[in-house]
Amino acid sequence: VSTFSGLSTALTSLYANRRAMEVTGQNIANASTEGYSRQRVDMRSIGGATVPGIHAQAPPVGSGVSVEQVHRLNDAFLDNRSRIEHANAEYLGGKQQLLTRVEQVFGEPGDTAIQSQLAEMWNSFGDLTNRPGDPAARTVVLQRASVVVDSVRGAAQSMGSLWQTSREQLDTVVAEINTTAKGVAEMNRVVQVTTASGQPANEVADERDRLVMKLAELTGARGIAREDGSVDVLLGGASLVNGGDARTLEAVGARVMAEQATTPLQMRWTDNNTVAAIPSGKVAATLESLSVTLPDYMGQLDTVAAGLASAVNAQHTAGYDRDGNPGAAFFTGTTADTLQLAISDPDDVAAASTPGGSLDGGNADALADLAKLPDGPDKKYRQMVVDLGVFTQSVNRRTEIQTSVVQQIDTERAGQSGVNIDEEMTNLVAYERAYQAAAKVISTIDDMLDTLINRMGR
């Protein structure tokens, strides 16, 4: 053993502890950086010679300490669970957002919504029964009916534009997915190269994991860590990112709601043009809204409009107008979008149940009675609103639960991989003391050497 070996032992300690203090500094600096995982210096003692040499005179003593690695203290299991829960939260959040907007379209229950307007229209028929000869009563009937028509058509148009906005948003989100996947692949490559050369790539890995989380939130993608430090991203069983390679997605099909029936909206892989399954996340919510929820409520609104038109027309054509002629169709159109008032002359309202222009209000009375039809438009409309309400309520509740699940797992994750200032301060003190002690060892050895070299033999 060399006389000077103690010096180099102390030197390794100075190096190692300085490195540890630097890492602690990095941790403290990133205490509130989102997605940062705390790092720990992994120190290992350097052993003495394990094979006794011929001239070895002293029993082997270790020769200091080395920094083996700088670890990222993240929990892969927690990371994966967090991705799944975040994806679910985004999925439910997306659905909730859409349903809230559909509810706003109808605005029930309220004094100005379609239900009230229908009631006012039926009442105007009731008033016409009382005064079949009064032009004012006839005009009121037409006005009330046109308010109903406008509201039904307005609701249909709002749903259509809701569909359109979501569709445009989907394109933006798909572009975001593609860019993010590409980012993950690039960072994977950096991590692979850096890890292969034995250097830590913790910051890049953190940033990459942040992007993987974003992919999970958008699509419900899963991440699988590999030996070389990279992360593969799977989307419903198919590979989105494989090491340093990323694939791209595109949204194809309908551009307006009417096309949905003939060319349904789909997510496809750009490279082989097969359908991509989106298990969860924001995109799954958008896809479901566009292909199921909105067309479904639109269909129900169409049923209401068609029921209204057929019920009123059947009764209206059974009556006779002010001039005694048989009544014409009152509404035209069989969908919410095409519903229109077919007559414009107040005298064409068929209030009478007898021909010949008598002041009979029997048919207007029968029209007013349509409000109470057991399977009439009012009933169907109420059914639709209650359906929507129940569905929205259940999604609201599930969102609320999911939010607290996400909150819990985020806290757990922040606890696991986040920076605790107290801990860092304690470590800093410990490393500083170790550094001071190592320095003390050097000065002590120096004293010893001074004695040996300068004072011996005097």
Add this chain to the structure above:
Amino acid sequence: MRVTHNSIAGSVLANLQGNLSRLGQTQERMSSGKEISKASDAPSGAVSAMQIRSEVATAQQYKRNADDGIGWLDTLDTALSSTVDQTRRTRELVLQGMSAATSGSREAREALAVEVENLRESLVGLANSTYLGRPVFGGTTPGHVAYNPDGSYAGDAGEVKRTVGPNTKIRVDGSGPDIFGTGSTQLFKVLGDVVDHLRNNPGALSGDLNNLDTAFNRVQSGLSNVGARYNQVSRMQQAAGDNVINLTQSLSDIEDIDLPKTITDLQLQQTAYQAALAAGARVVQPSLLDFLK
């Protein structure tokens, strides 16, 4: 479980957020006064509210229909009451004419004839009574009169009905032919005969008296019939009015907030929010840094 300052700050923030959003919801309920503002707040309550709203509208319509019906029946009642009085007076004149036929002079009978003629004109006028421009004895005629000046019926056989309750349609006009009769016993025909016979054939007056009695009885039974219908409609009017009040009350029970409860909730949530804020301020602050020199 390991805890860091960030995880504490995160959960403090999430809890504050939760408190604040509950506070916001309660405040929204307070300021709008509505327990249910969206269908998803309470789907079953919302559908009841919608149903009740349309029932309120229907009940209001029944009430308006009944108001209109009362107007028709009032007009009928007034017209028929006067008709009864004047017909009774005519009968007295016919009796006078019959006694005058044996003893009275031609001039006296002429005077009676003129008075009966005037009464007949007045009765035709009463039979042409209108409500809002429509003759109440004329059925559904688009014309302005139920009887022509010569006493012939100008109306039609249509019926004017008002829906005053669920499946309750009550006739609110008086059918001219039913009340004033048809053929030889039609009131105006009888009166025309009386005038003619007073002048030319006093002997036929006793036959006229019989016809007049038949017509008189018919008018009286018409009057009592109108009275019965008037009672029925006004009862339904009352019922519809009560129904509107009851339904509005139910609607309010379903849709509107319970004010004392909401105010209490609001106060509790405010307290909870303040407590959470105070706790948050204490929890996040200290760290080892504060104690290291």
